[in-house]
Amino acid sequence: MSNWIEHVIWWHVYPLGFVGAEREAGACAGIVHRLDHLVRWLDYAVEFGASGILLGPIFASSSHGYDTTDHLLIDRRLGDNADFDALVAAARCRGLRIILDGVFNHFGRESPRFQRAVAAGPQSPEAAWFRLTWPPDGKEPDCATFEGHHQLVTLNHDEPAVVDYVIRVMNHWLDRGADGWRLDAAYAVPRQFWQRVLPAVRARHTDAFIFGEVIHGDYAGFVDETGVDAVTQYELWKAIWSALNDRNFHELAWALGRHNAMIDRFVPQTFIGNHDVTRIASQLLDERHVSHALVILMTCGGTPSIYAGDEQAFRGIKERCAGGDDAIRPAFPVTPAELAPFGWPIYRLHQELIGLRRKHPWLYRAKSRVIELRNTDLVFEAFDEGNRLWVALNLADAAVVRTIESGVDRLAGAATVHRAGGRTELTLPPHGWAILG
Incomplete structure (x- = not known):
């Protein structure tokens, strides 16, 4: 992997x-060229500080994109190969990297390959692609599915043809201009499968960034055993909003300790929002703490992503029902000029904090050291080798006064700072925060 990843801030888009x-997809009679809609937003992404686009599914599928029917075709609701090429070219001329979402744990039930496997019977070559149980009466077989979803049929990852197919797909789109892959539901795939696939991809694309979706468990062990560059840091995501809601910074401090141990092994992909979770502005009980969540994200080690719309304080609650993702995956207007006015202050805060992170690129590998800790206020030091910043957060309804044993200046936030004798006294207003260095 090239060191370009050390400088990336992803804008995560669900296309x-x-x-x-x-x-x-069945409601779309032919190819509709819509990827240019995203092209019109690339300047907006650059202006708030993004340097890469993390794309959700763009390949042929039946509905939400994670029920892929053909990984070598652009979804006709988005366009075709020429539209993808135009998106890559537009991103390139703005210095933006592109990551694709690879759904390689399962196919959609309507995939022609699955349909052929069922029609041809248990002895057919394509039947070996899936985990099928054939009944004696010759009717449609039972098949393994992803987490009980009938429409998502699990691939047989022991089948060499499946290994070859995923290698071919990953290389095809990297050849076409993508810079890497997010591996959807990577945790559900046998680890030895990634051991067979990823070396063949890296042999051809040495600077590709490949990370896996992993929710629970031993993140570092997964990285070591599969060869991915990183995994999704759900532990930190949960600790951020939960600590802010419960006014319990002890939970965040515990998670930061866990995060430090990961940084010793790999650099996680960090976030406070994505296409699968309630938006941070809706998740937090106190909207004043959206800024605190962003401050933590931007001062912790990791490769951060901003879920499109979070930089405008979009609201949206994920629900466990049919259509339950609709609120967190909305359509965007034709241009940014059509956005509501109330979101622009948080957009400008993103610009400020991403700008600060760019001035301190060592934050990519930063660890955290707790300096002062109470339920409703926290001071921690972000450090890497000789580089240091201090982060102070207050969730209380009253101001707090804290001391840093170094002479530092306020870099961002609203604290009042008084330096004396090599020490710094800072006063944080109610629900305030500051970054110092």
Whole structure:
């Protein structure tokens, strides 16, 4: 992997929602060229500080994109190969990297390959692609599915043809201009499968960034055993909003200790929002703490992503029901000028904090050291080798006064700072925060 990843801030886009595509691919009679809608937003992404676009599913699928029917075709609700090439070219001329979302644990049930496997019977070569149990009466077989979802049929990752197919797909789109892959549901795939796939991809694309979706468990062990560059840091995501809601910074301090141990082994992909979770502005009980969540994200080690719309304080609650993701995957207007006015202050805060992170690129590998800790206020030091910043957060309804044993200046936030004798006394207003260095 090239060191370009050390400088990336991802803007995470769910394309089918972003462009306002039909819910079902069957409702789209032919190819509709919609990827140019995203192209019109690339300057906006650059202006708030993004240096890469982390794309959700763009390949042919039946509905939400994670029920892929053909990994070598662009979803007709988004466009075709020429539209993808135009998106890559537009991103390149703005210095933006592109990551694709690879759904390699399962196919959609409507995939032609699965349909052929069922029709041809248990002895067919394509039947070996899936985990099928054939009944004696010759009717449609039972098949393993992803977490009980009938429409998502699990691939047989022991089958060499599946290994070859995933290698071919990953290399095909990297050849075409992508810079890496997010491996969807990577945790559900046998680790030895990634051991067979990723070396073949890296042999051809040495600077590709490849990370896996992992929610629970031993993150570092997964990285070591699969060869991915990173995994999604759900532990930190949960600790950030939970600590802010419960006014319990002890939970965050514990998670930062866990995060430090990961940084020793790999650099996680960090976030406070994505296409699968309630938006941070809705998740937090006190909207004043959206800024605190962003401050933590931007001062912790990691490769951070901003979920499109979070930089405008979009609201949206994920629900466990049919259509439960709709609120967090909305269509975006034709241009940024059509956004509501109330979101622009948080957009400008993103600009400020991403700008600060760019001035301190060592934050990519930063660890955290707790200096002062109480339920409702926290001071921690972000450090890497000789580089240091201090972060102070207050959730209380009253101001707090804290001391840093160094002479530092306020770099961002609203604290009042008084330096004396090599020490710094800072006063944080109610629900305030500051970054110092």
